[in-house]
Amino acid sequence: MSENNQQILLVQRPQGMPTEADFKWEDIPVPQPADGEVLIKTLYLSVDPYMRGRMSDRKSYVPPYELNQPITGGVVGEVIESKATGLSQGDIVVGMLDWKKFQTASAKQVKKIDPTVAPMTTALGILGMTGLTAYFGLLDIGQPKAGETVVISGAAGAVGMVVGQIAKIKGCRVVGIAGSEKKNEYLINQLGFDAAINYKTTPNLVKALKETCPNGVDVYFDNVGGEISDAVLSLLNPFARIPICGQISLYNLENANVGPRIQPLLLVNKALMKGFIVSDYAERFGEGYRQLAEWLQAGKLQYEENIVDGFENTIQAFLGLFTGENLGKQLVKVAEPSMR
Amino acid sequence: MSENNQQILLVQRPQGMPTEADFKWEDIPVPQPADGEVLIKTLYLSVDPYMRGRMSDRKSYVPPYELNQPITGGVVGEVIESKATGLSQGDIVVGMLDWKKFQTASAKQVKKIDPTVAPMTTALGILGMTGLTAYFGLLDIGQPKAGETVVISGAAGAVGMVVGQIAKIKGCRVVGIAGSEKKNEYLINQLGFDAAINYKTTPNLVKALKETCPNGVDVYFDNVGGEISDAVLSLLNPFARIPICGQISLYNLENANVGPRIQPLLLVNKALMKGFIVSDYAERFGEGYRQLAEWLQAGKLQYEENIVDGFENTIQAFLGLFTGENLGKQLVKVAEPSMR
Structure with missing residues (x-):
């Protein structure tokens, strides 16, 4: 060589x-x-x-x-x-x-x-770690049902945009939260999200979420954490599910971030929150890969x-x-x- | 009349x-x-x-x-x-x-x-709402396995003391957190808890938990919330389960309580947290009642x-x-x- x-x-x-x-x-x-x-x-x-x-x-x-x-x-x-x-x-x-x-x-x-x-x-x-992360986090923890509302933070990221598309395949209302108009236009026009919120320019995130989630939030797929999550968690429906995939807003903070305690919200809504990493599902990667590849080849998934x-x-x-x-x-x- | x-x-x-x-x-x-x-x-x-x-x-x-x-x-x-x-x-x-x-x-x-x-x-x-709350919260959400460590806040309350006894029946190490020496003596001497911590007098709750939970915390049955939970959550093991049964420390606060964000801990530990109320399990009350009554009549549960x-x-x-x-x-x- x-x-x-x-x-x-x-x-x-x-x-x-x-x-x-x-x-x-x-x-x-x-x-x-x-x-x-x-x-x-x-x-x-x-x-x-x-x-x-x-x-x-x-x-x-x-x-x-x-x-x-x-x-x-x-x-x-x-x-x-x-x-x-x-x-x-x-x-x-x-x-x-x-x-x-x-x-x-x-x-x-x-x-x-x-x-x-x-x-x-x-x-x-989409056929690797990020696609599998979206697939298992949404379907195994989030368990979306047709007609439910799925909110995704970091929606224009590699995982978030797959989560939203799978949620649409499952018949859900899908609302993305991302950081630019360009991203949000892409989510709505290219990927078929029902709505997208620009957290950087929205003056009141809770109000924007109430408008875009008139029936509340059944699944919150969280890539971001912090104040964006505080806003979404205020709108949970009973028996909501919250896969914690990432907390990117906190990764570069040197000290633990402080915010409103969330256990009371989980309690009154009987909600489930679970952290995960894709390798938790290593035994099922074959299943996930086959389904993602099938959707991709059928034109149901874009990346x-x-x-x-x-x-x-x-x-x-x-x-x-x-x-x-x-x-x-x-x-x-x-x-x-x-x-x- | x-x-x-x-x-x-x-x-x-x-x-x-x-x-x-x-x-x-x-x-x-x-x-x-x-x-x-x-x-x-x-x-x-x-x-x-x-x-x-x-x-x-x-x-x-x-x-x-x-x-x-x-x-x-x-x-x-x-x-x-x-x-x-x-x-x-x-x-x-x-x-x-x-x-x-x-x-x-x-x-x-x-x-x-x-x-x-x-x-x-x-x-x-014990054969009613509080017993059933302990039974379903611990077994359905907490899923304790023999050899694991179960920590209970509000351990000397009506629900907590049933949770601890069921966890002992399941072969777990059981650590209770309660507010007096009298309660803790009761938990250890009468109910067979492995250890009990008096949160009112312990100078360092995290240290006390580390000493009593040398293998970390697999299940945290939370009746209390607030700073007691902050301490327990710092010692979670991978794939820990946290049934949220109550948040009594917060019920009389007029404003939302603030604390360290917990999502990063749930994420890195791939932990599950779920709020619940006993009526979520109404269809299984018969099963719960029969098991609790059997344990009670066999002398395995005290109240x-x-x-x-x-x-x-x-x-x-x-x-x-x-x-x-x-x-x-x-x-x-x-x-x-x-x-x-």
């Missing part, structure tokens, strides 16, 4: 919003695969809000990233060399891998993608990707998640496929 | 802690049962924390009490005269009835008690009653719920059975 290799290390734990100084790009050799391994060239990598939690040294659903070690996350790559049965040079694979341009992995660490179903990038989005070009722009792409500007799944393109 | 009759009306909505001035005792005639009705003499009535919510004009799980109307709640009474098939003079019945010394009710409004199973007062406690004598002391008995002094089920004895 004559190509240069590089990895991105976490070198200090961010205080508040991360900066590039918290990371280091390091040149490293291209490794050799051992028996049972493949050499993978990274084509796309996924940046996701949950990664912010792993950058801190506090309890989260997955262990913190270690200092001076590479960041890991969802990666789509191409098999450059295979010493593993079942994987061949040129195969496109997806897995939880390091932020490296080239790396070795065992065959068990990756899954081969069938690029005839959908473009390979969907393996990091949006925001692709930043270049490994060197990875952290900028990651930070974009927190400024509320991106629509849909945020990806970084690291390289072109070489072996086609 | 030559006896005098009396009822207790709500005449103004309490601000903060209720006072006797919010209620009025009124003399009324003893009514005549119509066809299909019985005349009931109240023997015992139940005072319960949830009633505080109904005294306010705000949303709760049941509609607010109406002003200048009698308070309603759990009542055990004796059939004085029957014009209903299936009920005879001398029968002991339980139902959601008015705070009146005498009243008529349809046969459907009451359930006949079998006094050979347990004393009639248990129909308002404690705190009986205040006299209809005129009803409000004092009710207020005692909020001062943290009572152990077990709080009842008011209104009259002796007359027809034995």
Whole structure:
């Protein structure tokens, strides 16, 4: 291999919003695969809000990233060399891998993608972790029924826009909360949401929710937390369900955020709230993938990707998640496929 | 009927802690049962924390009490005269009835008690709403497994002490939080709790919980809310379950209480929190009653009653719920059975 290799290390734990100084790009050799391994060239990598939690040294659903070690996350790559049965040079694979341009992995660490179903990038989005997160969080915890009202915070994010489309498939009224007119127009005109609220410009979020949810809120799919959630929770219907998928408004706060206590609202509404992470449903990924792929191929699901070009722009792409500007799944393109 | 009759009306909505001035005792005639009705003499009535919510004009799980109307709640009474098939003079019945010394009710409004199973007062406690609340909240929402740790706030209250005993039957480590040494000694020595914490005297509740819950908290049965819950929630294990049964620490606050946001803790622990009221399980009351009665008759469940004598002391008995002094089920004895 004559190509240069590089990895991105976490070198200090961010205080508040991360900066590039918290990371280091390091040149490293291209490794050799051992028996049972493949050499993978990274084509796309996924940046996701949950990664912010792993950058801190506090309890989260997955262990913190270690200092001076590479960041890991969802990666789509191409098999450059295979010493593993079942994987061949040129195969496109997806897995939880390091932020490296080239790396070795065992065959068990990756899954081969069938690029005839959908473009390979969907393996990091609608047919990957974000799609499955939406699918299981909404259907298993949210349990939407036809005619009910589903409210989604972070509605124009990679997970939120899948949640809304599945809720429409299930016959619900769907109201999204997002941070720009452009996003809200997309949610209504492209994805068929019944209404969308711009939390940045709405003078009174509770009033806007009352107008758009005349029958109250049966399911609140929460990606955001904070004051947006305070507003939605004030409109819960009896037996409401609240999947807690993310709390992106709080991830960069150094101290625990304070707000009105919610237990009384859960009590009087006999409501259910549950935190989850997609890996809780690992045994059912096959089911979720098949259903999402079927809807996608039938034209019932649309997706949006925001692709930043270049490994060197990875952290900028990651930070974009927190400024509320991106629509849909945020990806970084690291390289072109070489072996086609 | 030559006896005098009396009822207790709500005449103004309490601000903060209720006072006797919010209620009025009124003399009324003893009514005549119509066809299909019985005349009931109240023997015992139940005072319960949830009633505080109904005294306010705000949303709760049941509609607010109406002003200048009698308070309603759990009542055990004796059939004085029957014009209903299936009920005879001398029968002991339980139902959601008015705070009146005498009243008529349809046969459907009451359930006949079998006094050979347990004393009639248990129909308002361990074999009634409080026992069923503990049974369904713990088993259906809490889903305790042998070896897990169950923490209960309001542990020496009517519901809490049943929750703890059922959790012990299920093989759990059980830690109660209550407000006096006397209560905690009772929980440990009489009911077999593994540990009990006096929240009024413990200098550091989190530390005390860490010591008594070395393996973390799998189920938190919450009757109390507020800062006690903040402490317990900091020690949740992954996939913890939190039945929200009551929030007694907040019921007399006029404004919404503020505290650390809990959604991030539910998220990182993939925890489930659910509010409930016992009537959610009405279809399964038979199952719950049979199991509780079996455990009671087998000596596996104990109960404690705190009986205040006299209809005129009803409000004092009710207020005692909020001062943290009572152990077990709080009842008011209104009259002796007359027809034995």
